[in-house]
Amino acid sequence: MRVLKFGGTSVGSADNIRQTASIIKSYQEKYDTTIVVVSAMSGITNALIEAGKKAAQQDETYKEIHTTIETKHLDTIRSLMEVSEQSSLIAQLKVQLNEIDELLHGIFLIKELSKRVLDMLQSYGERMSSLIIATYLTQEGCPAKAEDARKFIRTDQTFGAAKVNQSYTEDAIQTYFAGVDYTPIVTGFCASDHTGETTTLGRGGSDYTAAIIGGALEAEEIEIWTDVDGIMTTDPRIVKDAFSLDQISYEEAMELSHFGAKVIYPPTILPALEKKIPISIRNTFNPAYPGTMICEESGNEELPIKGISSIKEVHLLTLSGSGLIGIPGVSSRLFSALGNANINVILITQASSEHSITLAVLPEFAEDAEEAITNEFSAEIERGKVDIVHVEESLSVIAVVGENMKHTPGISGKFFSALGKNGINVAAIAQGSSELNISVVIKNSDLKKALNALHEKFFEQDLNTIHLYMIGAGLIGSTLLNQIRQQTEFLQNDQKLKIRLAGLANSKLMKLDEKGLDISLSKEELLKDAEPVDVAQFVDRVKAMNMRNSIIVDCTPTMAVVDHYEDILSNSISITTPNKLANSGSLADYKRYQKAANRRGVKFCYETNVGAGLPVISPLNDLKYSGDQILKIEGILSGTLSYIFNSFDGSVPFAEVVRTAQEKGFTEPDPRDDLNGMDVARKILILAREAGYALEPSDVDVENILPQSCLDAQTVDDFYAELESNADFFENRREQAANEGKVLRFIATLENGQASVNLEAVDQSHPFYHLSGSDNMIAFTTKRYLNEPLIIKGPGAGAEVTAAGVFAEVISIGNYLVNG
Ligand SMILES: NC(=O)C1=CN([C@@H]2O[C@H](COP(=O)(O)OP(=O)(O)OC[C@H]3O[C@@H](n4cnc5c(N)ncnc54)[C@H](OP(=O)(O)O)[C@@H]3O)[C@@H](O)[C@H]2O)C=CC1
């Protein structure tokens, strides 16, 4: 025996009734007895209430509502049935519609809508729908009969939300349905008191009816047919990847429903729970889908968390003060005061210091709650023993629920790390010792981010999304975009990382889209119809979008983004950049960025600042962290200058060698930043700082190898012209070295805390003599690497290697954000 319940949408139109009827028919074929409970057609209960209220307010438009109710029912019948079959049903419906009219007229005359009358009025919704469905089913060859639940569900007289007399009702149901040989179509929601007066069962009433009948008849299953696929892991309107659960326990269902999942209302489960009858949630419009089974077992041990529910708007009230410490009875007074004021408390926390008690309530209760607490503790407040009640607004509650998290370490760790890494501040925490639910209070502007981050963490181990915002799409930026394009599939499969480009900007345009820009487009197409760039606004928009796992990539050669680094990091957004300007400015700024990142638990990565894609900064830090001491750093730190002096053998003029270096993508956007030694100076400064030396830019002694006229040139083209006219100057230096069997090398040195950058002539015995191409070479002499330095060598500039270095950091930040 099964009890099926169909909600308002399932019986809300002729088409939907046909669909519902086909499901009922298929059950008739499969099972001996099927009892069906129906709600009123969608919108009808509200229309009846509205008409009743209008009538009570002497507003004659109640009649129009009555007409709408009538039209909806009669139109449904006309569309459902053959003309020859319609008249008897329409006649029966008309009787009910007349009764409704009379009732409304009565309300109009006495100008009052009591709860008792309202129950009577509402009951017509189910009485009409059950009649239509039963008649239609019978006509379709499936014998059915409308059954009025007021005949067997007995309640007290709490109109609006009456309490069921269980034992009477159980007996009555058993007697009533003994030996039925048709399909009863029972009115949901309605009941009656001992005098026969109509009552209703309150919120979730039709589900409750189904559970009461299922419980009384010990049904093998109760099926709640609705318009969704079952109980979802979280709100699908906020989390696109939410999915329907196949099985959850009664307790989990109750916890989840309590916090917002509207599929089932907890008290309605009780009659089924007591008899251990499984309840399944099915979709009328997707009957092939098995839906969610609610039963004793939680099922699926792989999922420690079954759902994440939330309440969008709560207020947090805090009572604090020394007058609360060690005084028995404080909480009793607090909660009695709230109870007496009829306030429902959603969440309570008290730390063991007993200094404060915090509770969350729905906004509509906040004012009364504040007043009730203030009144109760007025004497203590006056004496300064207790502070005035502190109220915080614009907050949400999020709860993760799951039986399998009991005694499973690491769940709360995961929960809080997902929130923390995303910069979501937790205002209050509650977890009962049942370990079934961990609830936190957060700002409601963080709700969407939190639900998505948590859902991804607990339910989408298959794929985690990183939100990437790229500023600067020149040589490095566009190469990085290419690399991301090529690796997207591999990263999704291998690393379970999905990179979503949520923003892109260059020096002219910017575009942001939280759903992601189409990365398959070229950079020009990506920025088509984009708005004029404003980096401050770009950053503000990234902050406002408040997406989980956000990373900004600064691929510009300017201070435009650097000026916002502290703000970006302080907003829990990670940064990776090849741009050296941030770390080679003042020492105070260098420290500020590190501090901001550390404070927020996000990453600020800049390995490509030195040696491009070569690992230089990270091994240096490894040496330092493992207790080594950096005694000396010697390096060819400029790919450009390495290439220039490795290739400058007198066969082509110096200017041409520089031009080739630029064409190969080694130089800074303005090659003078390389040739004037500034690029190398920045790099040795960054290495010195990473090694623990507190140097300022002015502490680096830099040899400028450019004649003044080259420095003074207005444009890069003018600079090349000057370089050509100074060809002899460079050729002379080269020749002089060559005559001594030496080559020119631009070497950066850090020794005894002193940093310098010089063009030196080195002979064959020097490790830097044999370099080629754009190779960088860095030699670390340390306490452990004393006689033979630790050498890192390889191409230290160029689009591919640099972009790859930045890409590696995007992936490593991504993994840190999503995996901890
Ligand atoms: N080339 C290399 O081998 C290495 C480079 N680097 C560093 O990488 C960074 C990028 O270099 P690279 O790609 O060669 O430089 P490019 O000049 O090719 O590209 C710079 C990009 O930044 C954009 N940009 C410039 N100013 C602004 C601004 N104010 N606001 C927004 N966007 C701006 C440019 O816009 P637009 O397209 O409109 O001009 C361009 O897209 C530099 O910091 C460089 O030092 C680090 C290691 C190695």
Ligand SMILES: N[C@@H](CC=O)C(=O)O
């Ligand atoms: N222009 C730089 C690029 C890398 O930082 C160089 O030549 O090394």
Ligand code: NA
């Ligand atoms: Na590097």
